[in-house]
Structure formats: structure tokens, C-alpha cells
Amino acid sequence: MVAPSIITRSFRSPSIDPETIATQDSGDSRIARHIDAFLARQPHHALSKNGAEKLASLLRDERAVEDRETLSHRGETLTQAVLLLEGFAFRTIKRDEQRAIVGISVPGDFLDLHGFLLGRIDHDVVAAGAGRVACIDHDQFNSLLDESPDLARVLWRSSLLDAAVHRSWIQTLEKHDAPRRIAHIFCELQARLEMTGRANPHAVRTPFTQFDLADMCGVSAVHANRAVGKLREMELADIRRGTFYPGDWEAIRNYARFDPDYLFAVSRTN
Amino acid sequence: MVAPSIITRSFRSPSIDPETIATQDSGDSRIARHIDAFLARQPHHALSKNGAEKLASLLRDERAVEDRETLSHRGETLTQAVLLLEGFAFRTIKRDEQRAIVGISVPGDFLDLHGFLLGRIDHDVVAAGAGRVACIDHDQFNSLLDESPDLARVLWRSSLLDAAVHRSWIQTLEKHDAPRRIAHIFCELQARLEMTGRANPHAVRTPFTQFDLADMCGVSAVHANRAVGKLREMELADIRRGTFYPGDWEAIRNYARFDPDYLFAVSRTN
């Protein structure tokens, strides 16, 4: 039995239910807001208001997705790109009945943008928990990019950020043990959520099971559990049912060797 | 003592010295050839001959680089992009006196293209062995991309390929042991070298030490040595002084679970 510790405070209550948000305002203004969330991570001078509006106007087929629903299949020829509005998604690579999670998407991320230029994607994209998405046709995307070179740069840049996140994962997998890997993942999520104004300093709420954490860290579920237990013992953080309750963020970032530099966060001056 | 096995044939002699190539023909045609090598990995309809020529014409400051020379520093503001003409380079992330290798560049790769849009890079780029590079100013790059949207797409696409390679590394680190990781790295290198017509089916020649292999696989140098020994024992491949002498490529790819799909190789019909 582990001592409850200071960490286990009542951080559960103040959450805002995604479904509640999703049904509050009308479709168009809501999508515009998500495009803004996407652009929040780009230099704010990069794209004209005009370009953002055009992009938002092409998004369609907004819909709810269910937990574990595969949103884009590996190898399949893609004809549209999917934007994640609410919830989380995994990039997974399956092989020999095993699932490797190679990346996590947060609201405001394009899920299969690389499929636009490559025609297909090299991995599956699977919803983690219930969420909402919207789509944009590749054809229309093409025309839009032809007339808005800035937008193309912004999207290219977002691909580069994805790659930088991948490199950070590689470094963490190569050099850190399981508890640090888990801590690093939640540090990354918190930073990325902050970039779109969705972070809560007292909790990182996710639908991730310990099996999911295990497949992100390349360890067994049993060991992921023990790693979670170690973070709890060290009073760095408590993780219960997917929600990360931080003790002291500074201590956690230090423990996980988390340096947000690679996320190229844009200071928002507006 | 390990049995020498069929693998250890005299595969060392027929190599072509990079320096020899580099001094054979005149500067301009040589650079044009390297641009072709870069473009060989893109759909061959993607870029007009004209765009390729323009790109080649902007490359300058071709020079030799020495082993372990840092070509781009993490955090530093970049004003030009570097193209690797000959040799190899590592993407490394240092932390606490430890070096993680998060990627390998082969001839024909842009080394710090992401620095063009992000302003700086999140890691160091270090020459592995002697090599040759050429540079292109960001300013001129900018103008060129403005007038050649196809070229922008081609470069964006190459960024997406980098990300796909990263994901493959993540998957390998999460699910495979050290011998398989090493085998996978050489499978990847061979495939990427094939894409530019530089592969030799009998040997993958690199300047990598076992320390380098260890830092790519996230294991200690001692263990990297034992992993190399295991590949030798299994008669899958012999690795001596950085050169990988394959037994049966089919068996190796199967052992490493290597599936080249993620490299999106373009079938060259010309």
C-alpha cells in the first residue's frame, strides 16, 4: 500500500467535458476555433486571416468518433485529410499481433497530413477515447495550397514539428527508463495542450490505459504499472485511470529531462 | 571463437573511394548529379527539369568535411541549408554527457532542411566519417520556392519521409532487441542507398564504430558488441569496422522485420 501523499488531492472535479463543449455553439464558428487552435502553434504572422478562413471553409463532415475507431488505415489510398477537433489519437504500427504506439495526436492536429503528399500512410491512426474530427478533401486542399503558398508553409512547418516530436521520442526510448518515459510523455502532452490553451495545470486528462502507456514506452503492461507506481512512490505524480495528477511540474520535468525547446512553441503576443 | 562462415568473403576490395569520385568531374555537373540523387527519391513527375536546374544552380560552397565535424548546431540560428553529397551524418541529441543518435543521413539528403522553416534545429548534425557537402542560402531558397511551388512540395515530401523513418525507429526501439535493431538499421541504409543507386548488394560500407551503433540502438557499447556477435553467430551478417557483410538479405530483412514500405520508394521508370 502506497502512502496517499500530497499529490492525491481532489484534482478530479474541475474538468470540462468535451461533449459539452462540442454541442455548445454552431458548426461553423466551432470549426473556425479549431483552425485557430491549429494555427496557434504556428508563428502568428505566418498566415493571413484570409487563409485561415479559407481553410476552415473547406472542412466538412464533422463527426464524433468512438474509442478505438481506426480513422486512417495503413496503406489505404487517402482522398482526404482528417483534423482532430476533440479527444486524442494514436499513431500505431502493428506487427506480429503487437501494437507499437509511435505518436500521440492532440486536438488541433492534422492526423494524416503526410498522406496528402505521400498518397497513403505508413501507420494506422486510431482514436483514443471518444472524440470529434472533421475532414478536408485532398483535391480542394490542393487548390487551396496553390493559391495560398503561406498556408503550404504553415502545414509543412507542422510536419516538421511532428518529426521533432518523433526525435524526442527516439531520444527518450534510447536513454531513459520506463518511469522517465511515462513522465516525459505527460510533459509533452501538457506542453502541447498549453500551446492551444487547453492545458489544466492540475491534471492531464487522457483516456490512456496502462496498456496504452506500455505500448508508448516499449515495455510490458505489468512493467508500465510498476513504473507508474514508482512515480507515485517518488511523489512526482499520480496517474489514475489515464489522468496524470502532477506534484511539482518543475520536479517532474527535471526528472524526465523534459526540455520543451523541440516543440518550437510560439509566444503568443495577441 | 566464431566460425568464419560463408559471409566473410573478400567484399572489401571493390569499393569506390568517395574522394576519387569527388575529384573526377567539374563542380557544376557533379552538383547537378547530386540534386538528381535527391530527386531520385521523389516521384519522377514531381519536378520539372527546370526546377532541378534552378536548385542545383543555387548550391554553393561545396566543401569536404571531416569525421566528427559538427555541421549544424542545435539552437543556432541557421541562414543556409546543407546538402550531403558524399559520406554519412548523424542527427544527435546530447544530454548529461550522453549522446543519442536519432537519425542517419545518406548522400543526397538535406541535413537541416527543417531549420529553414523553424529557424533553428532541435539537434546537432555531425559528420560520420569524411564527406562532402554543399550549401544553399535560406534567402535564395525562399525566392526559389516562391517561384516553384512544385519544388516546395518535393521538399515538404522529403520532410515527411524523414518523419516516416523516425517512426520506424520508434517502432524498432519499442519492440525489438539489440541484434534486430542493428540489422534493421543496415536494412534501412541499404534501401535508402538503393534509392539513389549507391547500394552494393555485397556490403554496406559505413564509418560507424560499435559505439555509434550503440548510440543508435540505445544500448551500451559492450552490448552492441555482443549484438554484432549474435548476428555473426546466426550467420545473418558480419559487421567489421563499420561494414555490413550480409549473408542472405532475405533472411536478414525477415529477422529484422524490415518492411521498406515506409520509405515510399519511387519506382524509376526512366
Next chain:
DNA sequence: CGGTCAGTTGATGCCCATCAAAACCTGTGG
């Protein structure tokens, strides 16, 4: 011919895999 560096080998202990089983939570239906 001694120095340096890459490669090799052995011994000990930690991180983690695997098998197994129990405790827990949450939603469901009686």
C-alpha cells in the same frame, strides 16, 4: 615500440518480460 582507440570477453546486478493470480473499478441488469 609504446600509445591510442576499436573491438572482445567475463562477472555481477538491475531493468524488464513473462506467467499467474488477485484486487479493483465501472457499468449493467435483476
Next chain:
DNA sequence: CCACAGGTTTTGATGGGCATCAACTGACCG
């Protein structure tokens, strides 16, 4: 309200991959 079913979390025991310390070999070089 309780009983039940299912998935998730937790815990224990045993073995393998890998880290670490240490020593030794072999190749290259001034």
C-alpha cells in the same frame, strides 16, 4: 440496492536482456 461481468490495475515469482566494471586483445600510428 445488490449481484454480476468485464476490463483495468496491482502484486508476486522466475528468467532473460542489458548495464556496468574490469581486463585483455588487436590494429593503426608516430
